[in-house]
Amino acid sequence: MAEKKQFKAESKRLLDLMINSIYTHKEIFLRELISNASDATDKLYYKALTENISEINKSDLTIDLAFDKENRTLTVTDHGIGMNKEELEEHLGTIANSGSFKFKNETESDDIDIIGQFGVGFYSAFMVAKKVEVSSRAYGSDQGYTWVSEASDGYEIFETDNLPTGTTIKLYLKDNTEEENYDDYLDQYHIESLVKKYSDYVHYPIKMDVTTSKKKEDSDEYEDVVENKTLNSMVPLWKRNKKDIKDEEYNEFYKDKFNDFSDPMKVIHTSVEGNVSYDALLFIPSQPPMNFYSNDYEKGLQLYSRGVFIMDKASDLIPEHFRFVKGLVDSQDLSLNISREMLQHDRQLKVIADRIEKKIQSELTNMLKKDRETYEKFFKNFGLQLKFGIYQSYGMLKDKLQDLLLFYSGKEEKMITLKEYVENMKEGQTEIYFASGETKEKISHLPQVEAVRDRDCDVLYMMDNVDEFMIQMMRDYDSKAFKNVAQGDLNLDSEEEKKELEKINEDNKSLLESLKESLKDKVVDVKVSNRLKSHPVCLVSDQGVSFEMEKVLNAMPDGQDVKAGRILEINPNHDIFKAIQNVYQNNADKINDYASLLFDQALLIEGLSIEDPVAFSNKICELMIELNK
């Protein structure tokens, strides 16, 4: 029978690999050592609770940091469970042996937040230290031990007397190199900031002697004062009861953590229990960050696992259309990978991301219903992102986002939702009318808008570049198609009106054809239409690309020369029509000039540029002179 053998690891090389390839940032060693200290303290505290040991006082359970600039050492001390000789051998002498993982499995308690699981974090100390000294006395044991290692040549363990219960880890920092200044880890401010960044919510006080310069009493002189200061906040805001948190606390937290000067517009604080449990604290800023609509802006939420900071911008947690949301998620159910830098499986993350998306959506829907004023401010800032969401997903996000959209209503003269538009549609109206342009003023002066409004139908104003592209993706809302008032037939006329119009077109066929011919390929057609009320002419675009889309597409850096098909429409009830009929009958050689003038006017009304402004102006001049001869 074949003999089964165990793999042997070349520990030295494995350690080398570990130290140099798992972690991207050397500074995380402090997070790992503090997490270990917190785990050791948790274990002791758990023992005290379960075995009713009264001599253990929670207030004594601090984690103490100290640095010694002269000897270039940094120490992390805890008053936790400690390690005996065997444990030092087993846990620190064997890579990937996690006493914490075993402890967690054995206790099976949810009340205790053990962080360690892989059995490698401790070795990250060797990224910054040339020598590591661990002095420890296990709780209940009389003898203490010291474990020392310089990484490359194994380790030594020897007895040490008079050690208190718990563990002290002393790092002898590496010598500075050109790339790395290890002295940073002897700098009080740097240490403070690392604790804030990674270990702010470890639930034992992390203390250190901190020197500050203070003004002497009754004197203008300053002196250095040393205080033993707690560096971490311990209880995360998001773990506290919502009812006990004041608005100002949320606001201050947001401004401090997410570098904003203004209070957030909206705070969403949510805790979810279930297959994947998490707490989330989300904020909608009251103004878009300067770089929000640029490629520099990085979306994402901060990610914590059991209160320990994992990463700054977990972008998978927030969908693109809600990229304006800032905040954090803390979950104990994430499968972290060994370096805690990335997540191993994204299933849990996906579950959280889906829930967060739904939560934001429902909060926005609520805001729209209950606090319209704030919602309108929100939409002014971030509405564009929702529109891009629909456009970029080729309409797939339509159902999710369409009821969060607002458009300016020409009739109501305020922002309305699509639902509100449809509810107020005239009887018999089957389409949602919209018109595009740069500003409200320009749109309301468009001849095409007048005709629709005249029939008491509302027109939605599309003023963002993305609008028409988004509408194309949406196609309809509540089974009502969107209809550009400057495109194709509007179907506003009654049968009678249609017949009447057909007749005028028929009666003036040769005039219209001659106008079309004189404009050559500038237009696809010239028609008489009912679309106009007081204006003489207008341009409408053929189906397909509209004028607004033409402008946007041509303004793009790689814009090809896109052209919307132009139809020149003339108002049969305007005096200009009679004038043209006159010219055609009595002065046919002038018809070319009139055709070109009408066309250029229509272009100008539409906000499009005319081909030859000088010729246009000359023709007007001639006409003025002629009339006043």
Ligand SMILES: Nc1ncnc2c1ncn2[C@@H]1O[C@H](COP(=O)(O)OP(=O)(O)OP(=O)(O)O)[C@@H](O)[C@H]1O
């Ligand atoms: N300060 C300490 N007090 C008591 N035991 C400790 C201490 N530091 C480390 N240990 C023991 O050594 C083991 C290995 O620590 P290490 O940091 O390498 O891994 P871990 O914390 O278990 O897991 P992870 O790699 O996920 O951090 C721990 O599981 C724990 O049993």
